[in-house]
Amino acid sequence: MLEFKNVTKRFGQITALTDVSFQIEDGEFVLIIGPSGAGKTSILRLVMHEFAPTEGEIYLDDIAIHNLKRGQVPMLRQQVGAVFQDFKLLPTHTIFENISLALAVKGVPQSEWNDRVTHVADLVGIGxxxxxxxxxxxxxxxxxxxxxxxxxxxxxxxxxxxxTGNLDWETADGIMKLLTKINEEGKTVIVTTHNRDIIKEHKGRVLEVKNGQLVKDSTKKHHEKTA
Ligand SMILES: Nc1ncnc2c1ncn2[C@@H]1O[C@H](COP(=O)(O)OP(=O)(O)O)[C@@H](O)[C@H]1O
Ligand SMILES: [Mg+2]
Structure with a gap:
C-alpha cells in the first residue's frame, strides 16, 4: 500500500501540495488528474524521494519514505517504476541498452539481462x-x-x-490499454493526466488535485470527502 498522510510540500514561498492524504492499495489502477501546476508531478517526486515532504508522512508498505536515509533510496526506487511524458531514454544507447541499464543499476547479473529485457520488450510490443x-x-x-x-x-x-502527453489520441489509447494490461497482471498502476478523453475512458479510481489540494476521490462518498 502507498499512503500519504497529511502531506504538505513547499518550495520556499510556493506551496505545491497542501495536507494531501490518500491510500492506494496493491493492485489498484488510479488516475491522478488535475490541471497543469496542480501538484501531480510533485506527488511522483515525493514517492521517489527526489525530495522530502515539508510536513506529513509517506509510506510504501513499511518503508517510511518521508524520512528515508540516503542509502535506502535505491531500495525504494526498485519498488517504484517511473514513466515520464518525455520518456527519458538515453539517445546514445540502443533500446536494449536503455532497458538493461535499469538491471545494471539494480545489480542484476548480466547473464540474466537478455532474457529479462526480451520478456518485457515482448510484453509491451517492441520485441x-x-x-x-x-x-x-x-x-x-x-x-x-x-x-x-x-x-x-x-x-x-x-x-x-x-x-500520453506527447502522443496523439490513438497512440495514447494504446499506451493506456497497455497500462491496463499491466495492472490486470497484478501491478499497482498510478497515472497522472489532464487528458479528458483518458479520464472519460477510465473505469477505476480517480483522485483529483487542484491547487495542491486533493479535492476529490471517486471511491469516497461526499460526506466522507469533506469529513
Ligand atoms: N522544484 C520546484 N521548485 C519550485 N516550485 C516547484 C518545484 N516543483 C514544482 N513547483 C511548483 O509546484 C506547483 C506544482 O507543480 P507540479 O507538481 O509540477 O504540478 P503538475 O505536475 O500538476 O503540473 C507548481 O506551482 C510548480 O511551479
Ligand atoms: Mg506535471
Missing part, C-alpha cells in the same frame, strides 16, 4: 525494436520502451507521469 536507437522509434514505441524499462526491475508500482 523487434531492441537494436534500434531512440531516434529511430515513434513516440508510442518510445513510451512502450520506457514502460519496459520501468517494468524490467519488477517493481510493485508503475507510476506514470502524463505518459
Amino acid at each position: 523487434d525494436r531492441l537494436d534500434l536507437f531512440p531516434s529511430q522509434l515513434s513516440g508510442g514505441e518510445l513510451q512502450r520502451a520506457s514502460i519496459a524499462r520501468a517494468l524490467v526491475i519488477n517493481p510493485k508500482i508503475i507510476f506514470a507521469d502524463e505518459p
Whole structure:
C-alpha cells in the first residue's frame, strides 16, 4: 500500500501540495488528474524521494519514505517504476541498452539481462525494436520502451507521469490499454493526466488535485470527502 498522510510540500514561498492524504492499495489502477501546476508531478517526486515532504508522512508498505536515509533510496526506487511524458531514454544507447541499464543499476547479473529485457520488450510490443536507437522509434514505441524499462526491475508500482502527453489520441489509447494490461497482471498502476478523453475512458479510481489540494476521490462518498 502507498499512503500519504497529511502531506504538505513547499518550495520556499510556493506551496505545491497542501495536507494531501490518500491510500492506494496493491493492485489498484488510479488516475491522478488535475490541471497543469496542480501538484501531480510533485506527488511522483515525493514517492521517489527526489525530495522530502515539508510536513506529513509517506509510506510504501513499511518503508517510511518521508524520512528515508540516503542509502535506502535505491531500495525504494526498485519498488517504484517511473514513466515520464518525455520518456527519458538515453539517445546514445540502443533500446536494449536503455532497458538493461535499469538491471545494471539494480545489480542484476548480466547473464540474466537478455532474457529479462526480451520478456518485457515482448510484453509491451517492441520485441523487434531492441537494436534500434531512440531516434529511430515513434513516440508510442518510445513510451512502450520506457514502460519496459520501468517494468524490467519488477517493481510493485508503475507510476506514470502524463505518459500520453506527447502522443496523439490513438497512440495514447494504446499506451493506456497497455497500462491496463499491466495492472490486470497484478501491478499497482498510478497515472497522472489532464487528458479528458483518458479520464472519460477510465473505469477505476480517480483522485483529483487542484491547487495542491486533493479535492476529490471517486471511491469516497461526499460526506466522507469533506469529513
Ligand atoms: N522544484 C520546484 N521548485 C519550485 N516550485 C516547484 C518545484 N516543483 C514544482 N513547483 C511548483 O509546484 C506547483 C506544482 O507543480 P507540479 O507538481 O509540477 O504540478 P503538475 O505536475 O500538476 O503540473 C507548481 O506551482 C510548480 O511551479
Ligand atoms: Mg506535471
